[in-house]
Amino acid sequence: MTANAHFVDSVAKIRRATAAACACRTDSSSTAMWSLSPRSAYLPATNIDRTVVAVKILKTYARLFVTDLEQALPVYEKLVGTPADLRFRFERADIAAVGDFLLIAGPQDAVSAYRDTIGPVIVDDLDAARQFVTDIGGEITGGPIVSATGRVVYARHPDGTNVEYVQWAAGIRSHVLD
Template sequence: MRILKTLSRVYVEDLDEHLDFYEKLLGMKVEMRIPMPDVGLELAQIDDILIIAGLEQALQPFKRTQATFMVDSVEEYEAFLVNNGSEIVRGPQKVPTGVNMTVKHLDGSIFEYVQHNLE
């Protein structure tokens, strides 16, 4: 059970409008870009930044989430977190990159846990 990477989240309306800035700022290119039309969002990852783009109405349910933890096993983290008093806000579900869940920690902070498929 390991957290492999922590992604800071940036919320924007138009992804294309902001990608160039973050690529120049970080000196890196987009590693991953994923449309999520079912929820009206598009995601892009540049190093440790996750840019989440969409209209305000689509972004609103996600804005309380402080960061994304990329983990080796969502299943193991779910058991650990429940046994240690955290609340599962959205249980494990398949997403384009693998499996994710959203969790509210004891201090009230909300985090996404995501396990990427290695395929």
């Protein structure tokens, strides 16, 4: 699959997820016209389980799987208007973060495990994220792992969603967020 096909597939997934959360109708040109769902707009705060401690989320990324990072990166740098914040190798994948995109390239067998995982979700405290997952009835499926950017855990939420949580090392955090 080409990098453009992966991008189109990622956009389609985001649209489906957004449509599930919002009331959405389309006109004949398939342009989405969004309105907030009354159910989500007026959900009473009393439905929140206050015994589960919230996790401070610092940043999230949209994962894009590309076949050639060197070819794809300039496109996203131009789209975002800034150079990549991060470039590193994780296991057998080459990764670059530019804006809110995380570009992942590598052999199919090396990146296939990441395709079913949402994130990364960058958190202030990885131990709090692990506790959160446990408190909501989820499970930690991998880690903690120390990577080039900090500490990582993989989790499965009770709804079956696989999420990658990352707590950045102090130097990475200040480089990207400050």
